[in-house]
Amino acid sequence: MARNILVVAEVRNGQLRPVSFECIAAGRAIAEGGSVTAVLLSQADVDGSELIARGADRVVLVKGEHLKEYTPDGWLSALQQVYLAEKADVVLMGHTGIGRDLLPRFAMRNAAGMISDAIAVKLEGGQVVFTRPIYAGKAYVTQVVTDGLIVATIRPNNVAALEADAGRSGDVVQSEAAPVDLRTVVKEVVRQAATGVDLTAAKIVVAGGRGVKSAEGFKPLYELAEVLGAAVGASRAAADAGFCDYALQIGQTGKTVTPDLYIACGISGAIQHLAGMSASKVIVAINKDPEAPIFKVADYGIVGDLFEVVPLLTREFKALLG
Numbered sequence: 001m002a003r004n005i006l007v008v009a010e011v012r013n014g015q016l017r018p019v020s021f022e023c024i025a026a027g028r029a030i031a032e033g034g035s036v037t038a039v040l041l042s043q044a045d046v047d048g049s050e051l052i053a054r055g056a057d058r059v060v061l062v063k064g065e066h067l068k069e070y071t072p073d074g075w076l077s078a079l080q081q082v083y084l085a086e087k088a089d090v091v092l093m094g095h096t097g098i099g100r101d102l103l104p105r106f107a108m109r110n111a112a113g114m115i116s117d118a119i120a121v122k123l124e125g126g127q128v129v130f131t132r133p134i135y136a137g138k139a140y141v142t143q144v145v146t147d148g149l150i151v152a153t154i155r156p157n158n159v160a161a162l163e164a165d166a167g168r169s170g171d172v173v174q175s176e177a178a179p180v181d182l183r184t185v186v187k188e189v190v191r192q193a194a195t196g197v198d199l200t201a202a203k204i205v206v207a208g209g210r211g212v213k214s215a216e217g218f219k220p221l222y223e224l225a226e227v228l229g230a231a232v233g234a235s236r237a238a239a240d241a242g243f244c245d246y247a248l249q250i251g252q253t254g255k256t257v258t259p260d261l262y263i264a265c266g267i268s269g270a271i272q273h274l275a276g277m278s279a280s281k282v283i284v285a286i287n288k289d290p291e292a293p294i295f296k297v298a299d300y301g302i303v304g305d306l307f308e309v310v311p312l313l314t315r316e317f318k319a320l321l322g
């Protein structure tokens, strides 16, 4: 059955977010001859060609003064407008801050089945089957929407994006969002100065826990991260202790990351921390306690003092990577 897919793309710091390309790839995998349309709700000056190169057949750029900053009312109304015009069967978006706020509202508005935080999607017996982690990543469940419109958010870094193909062609159309009464307006956005690699999109994460002992103790982790082109993350204990900013916190009440490589330094492996990183492809744990629970989820474990091990790794990687 051919399905028309609508992907809500997102821009951050003037760039399309990689998860938007991943959603397009997911859409392509289940379209069965239907079309994949990407929609951008106002935001930066993005012309849409990159979305076409990544597999979209069509891009709708929706303009509206009230869409510049995310508000549930503004974006929901604009998305609804595009959805009705495009007659989509499936609506996908990254499981980002905005995705997890907007799509459940959209599903509710349309009385649709909603699947949140999917890490895989495939066709099976003519149905679209999603896989999502449950119990903080301890188990996986497969789910289908049994009837009508399918709405889903997809966790970043899990579905492979398609290679950019500059030779692909597709329509890019502009549309104007209908005015809407906003019940909340954004008065001001104070953004933290972006430093280094975006944690949620990073392919490699070097994370520190209470074992790092101080803000100064994070220095060797930053040095390793720089050599690897990695982002630095942290456990909640490290953030609570003031060793680093809460923006670095990974876990149940922090960010969810799924990098190719996660290096946990001085992190015990509490369930709430695992909830944010256990789906990482390769996990390396450095801990001086051989009984630390993190070793149960680690692919490679180094029992030792992180202040000895991390500088050694930095030195070796520097030599290896030039």
Ligand SMILES: Cc1cc2nc3c(=O)[nH]c(=O)nc-3n(C[C@H](O)[C@H](O)[C@H](O)COP(=O)(O)OP(=O)(O)OC[C@H]3O[C@@H](n4cnc5c(N)ncnc54)[C@H](O)[C@@H]3O)c2cc1C
Residues within 6 Å of the ligand: 208, 209, 210, 211, 212, 234, 235, 236, 237, 238, 249, 250, 251, 252, 253, 254, 255, 265, 266, 267, 268, 269, 270, 271, 272, 273, 276, 286, 287, 288, 289, 292, 304, 305, 306, 307
């Ligand atoms: C509702 C709720 C939500 C929570 N949400 C989160 C969350 O989102 N993210 C999160 O991380 N936690 C969260 N927590 C807290 C969580 O339960 C743990 O307390 C926290 O993850 C522990 O952080 P840690 O591993 O850094 O510290 P600890 O558990 O204290 O572990 C420190 C580790 O460092 C090792 N170590 C010490 N010195 C060295 C050294 N020199 N070299 C090598 N290893 C060393 C120790 O052996 C130990 O294993 C939450 C808790 C609750 C109740």
